[in-house]
Amino acid sequence: MLTQDSMPPSAKAIETAEDLSSIAFGFMASKALFAGLHVDIFSALADGPKSAEELAGAADIPINRIVMLTTALASVGLLTIGDDKKVQNSPAAQSFLSKQTKYDFGDYLxxxxxxxxxxxxxxxxxxxxxxxxxxxxxxxxxxxxxxxxxxxxxxxxxxxxxxxxxxxxxxxxxxxxxxxxxxxxxxxxxxxxxxxxxxxxxxxxxxxxxxxxxxxxxxxxxxxxxxxxxxxxxxxxxxxxxxxxxxxxxxxxxxxxxxxxxxxxxxxxxxxxxxxxxxxxxxxxxxxxxxxxxxxxxxxxxxxxxxxxxxxxxxxxxxxxxxxxxxxxxxxxxxxxxxxxxxxxxxx
CATH class of the missing domain: 3.40.50.150 (Vaccinia Virus protein VP39)
Structure with missing residues (x-):
């Protein structure tokens, strides 16, 4: 049951140009997510980390595009990139965006x-x-x-x-x-x-x-x-x-x-x-x-x-x-x- 104490806090009024930019450019992050779903990046990574070359081969996408996309997805926390440059799903992507998982809702997105x-x-x-x-x-x-x-x-x-x-x-x-x-x-x-x-x-x-x-x-x-x-x-x-x-x-x-x-x-x-x-x-x-x-x-x-x-x-x-x-x-x-x-x- 909701009470006054359990209500979510109101958003803080933004003060900086950076805060404003994060709202204005937020659509870019969502489109990066959708592009990742479109080429099934998250399912390709469900069984573990892969190099950009391996992902390019699995998705049949040119390597430069895979590098750009995975870099963007890593920058917003959907993927992680290790010291060995291999790409891995974030915990949320692994749980909810891979077709191999029980609670996948990637198709909805x-x-x-x-x-x-x-x-x-x-x-x-x-x-x-x-x-x-x-x-x-x-x-x-x-x-x-x-x-x-x-x-x-x-x-x-x-x-x-x-x-x-x-x-x-x-x-x-x-x-x-x-x-x-x-x-x-x-x-x-x-x-x-x-x-x-x-x-x-x-x-x-x-x-x-x-x-x-x-x-x-x-x-x-x-x-x-x-x-x-x-x-x-x-x-x-x-x-x-x-x-x-x-x-x-x-x-x-x-x-x-x-x-x-x-x-x-x-x-x-x-x-x-x-x-x-x-x-x-x-x-x-x-x-x-x-x-x-x-x-x-x-x-x-x-x-x-x-x-x-x-x-x-x-x-x-x-x-x-x-x-x-x-x-x-x-x-x-x-x-x-x-x-x-x-x-x-x-x-x-």
């Missing part, structure tokens, strides 16, 4: 962040001034209608959500729940984690048609076809099944226009059985709007393709839930310094 989220930020200047044309505003509704984009987004999001899904399953108590509605649940990473933790849970996932087709494969691979069903459609528009014991909205509210956020809370209240729980997992900033930085930056990212998005704060969300009739059961971190979990309950 490579496909969703680099190929989809990064380009959307190029729209931000136009969004701020209101100069972006209607056809350029790629909201989830239109974006997910594209089969190829839906596939890239959904499969990489699945990889990135498995870890948070396991954390969610540990943090909430659904022992008495028999039904779960996962609204905007994508390929079902969160649902899969909750169903594995609670064997009596039957789940329904609402998401766009292209996403449900991809998600069904993951549900089948998880051997949950007899416990999970999909309702294809826009979560804001389709009818939700009623009398649910639990409802989950993960990364949903930050990706819809602000006018829809309170509507989603209302719909959840109506769809829950008395005593049921609403779990909201999303990017949320503190009420003083001083951070956390990653939550604030992700909200800005979402605004680049949903110009009318609402900046969620814990205080605003909990007050909205109370006004609609919910009790607030729990406020907690889910992904440290990035996302929060708010659990509401509908009075019995």
């Amino acid at each position: 490579r496909y969703q962040i680099d190929q989809q989220m990064y380009p959307f930020l190029l729209q931000l200047n136009a969004v701020m001034k209101g100069d972006l044309s209607d056809d350029a505003i790629a909201s989830y509704r239109h974006w997910m209608a594209d089969e190829e984009q839906a596939s890239v987004y959904s499969e990489s999001q699945h990889a990135g959500s498995l870890g948070p899904g396991r954390t969610l399953a540990r943090k909430v108590d659904l022992a008495t729940a028999s039904t779960l509605l996962d609204v905007g649940g994508g390929t079902g990473a969160m649902t899969i984690s909750l169903c594995r933790e609670y064997p009596n849970l039957q789940a329904t996932i609402i998401d766009f048609p292209n996403v449900t087709e991809i998600g069904w494969r993951f549900i089948s691979e998880a051997d949950l076809v007899d416990r999970v069903r999909y309702i294809p459609g826009n979560a804001v528009e389709v009818q939700w099944p009623g009398n649910q014991d639990a409802i989950l909205m993960s990364y949903l509210m930050s990706g819809v226009p602000g006018d829809n956020v309170e509507e989603l809370v209302h719909k959840a209240f109506d769809a829950l059985a008395p005593g049921g729980k609403l779990m909201v997992h999303d990017f949320m900033v503190e009420e003083d709007r001083r951070g956390p930085a990653l939550a604030a930056l992700w909200q800005l990212q979402h605004m680049a393709f949903t110009p009318d998005a609402h900046s969620l704060s814990v205080g605003w969300l909990t007050q909205t839930g109370k006004r609609i009739g919910f009790d607030v059961d729990q406020v907690d971190n889910l992904i440290p310094a990035m996302t929060k979990l708010v659990v509401f309950s509908k009075p019995s």
Whole structure:
């Protein structure tokens, strides 16, 4: 449970040109990371250090480019270079960026962040001034209608959500729940984690048609076809099944226009059985709007393709839930310094 003492500290106001430069040039480090993932450097180093020549041969990349890339990656701490000039993964790269490891989420960074989220930020200047044309505003509704984009987004999001899904399953108590509605649940990473933790849970996932087709494969691979069903459609528009014991909205509210956020809370209240729980997992900033930085930056990212998005704060969300009739059961971190979990309950 979050308390005032456990809140993350606000970012210190920067004072030097060097501090300013580290922000202005930060995109170079992220693109170096994405390039490393693109040529699979971190997997090539999973079994131990290699020379630049060995890496060039393994990746089929000219030696000068490998030297430049590994030097850049070492300069930001993603790789280390020993006295013998051999290159090695950092502990984080070894654990999370190599395809040989259990908790690899490199594909999430490579496909969703680099190929989809990064380009959307190029729209931000136009969004701020209101100069972006209607056809350029790629909201989830239109974006997910594209089969190829839906596939890239959904499969990489699945990889990135498995870890948070396991954390969610540990943090909430659904022992008495028999039904779960996962609204905007994508390929079902969160649902899969909750169903594995609670064997009596039957789940329904609402998401766009292209996403449900991809998600069904993951549900089948998880051997949950007899416990999970999909309702294809826009979560804001389709009818939700009623009398649910639990409802989950993960990364949903930050990706819809602000006018829809309170509507989603209302719909959840109506769809829950008395005593049921609403779990909201999303990017949320503190009420003083001083951070956390990653939550604030992700909200800005979402605004680049949903110009009318609402900046969620814990205080605003909990007050909205109370006004609609919910009790607030729990406020907690889910992904440290990035996302929060708010659990509401509908009075019995």
